[in-house]
Amino acid sequence: MLYTLRYIWLAPITLPMVLFNFFVGNKLIKVEKGIFYFYSPKATLYSWWFKTFKFAAITQGAVITMLDKEYINSKRLIIHENTHVLQELTLGMSFPIVYVLNSIVVWLMGKDLYYDNWFEKQAFRSEKTGRSLELWE
Numbered sequence: 001m002l003y004t005l006r007y008i009w010l011a012p013i014t015l016p017m018v019l020f021n022f023f024v025g026n027k028l029i030k031v032e033k034g035i036f037y038f039y040s041p042k043a044t045l046y047s048w049w050f051k052t053f054k055f056a057a058i059t060q061g062a063v064i065t066m067l068d069k070e071y072i073n074s075k076r077l078i079i080h081e082n083t084h085v086l087q088e089l090t091l092g093m094s095f096p097i098v099y100v101l102n103s104i105v106v107w108l109m110g111k112d113l114y115y116d117n118w119f120e121k122q123a124f125r126s127e128k129t130g131r132s133l134e135l136w137e
Helices: 002-023 045-053 069-073 075-108 118-129
Strands: 027-032 035-039 057-060 063-066
Touching: 002 035, 002 057, 002 063, 002 075, 027 069, 035 069, 045 057, 057 075, 063 069, 063 075, 069 075, 075 118
Parallel strands: 035 063
Antiparallel strands: 027 035, 057 063
């Protein structure tokens, strides 16, 4: 019940991102445990963004968009991105704002705005342990 409420809480981000992914030509791989997994074929807005900024995936709401369809088989990447889903389920609509503010603060401190972001550090820790935060257990 609690997770159902969290998904409703996150719907204002998730639903537009599902529609946006279809609009820009991304392909749905699967929907599992309330998370939509997309990949970005060549020549889409996302594929340009991924290659320019050297990201393999992005999570927006309960939507994970990956550069390549085969990335769905990367346990580390899925653990990392599922950690972001849990972070977003916890913080709801405030997550994007808090994430960006954290990046700005660490950058102003002379640190890396991505790798020193608290949310990224938590996701990388989850990768190293081989376990995502236990969202569904």
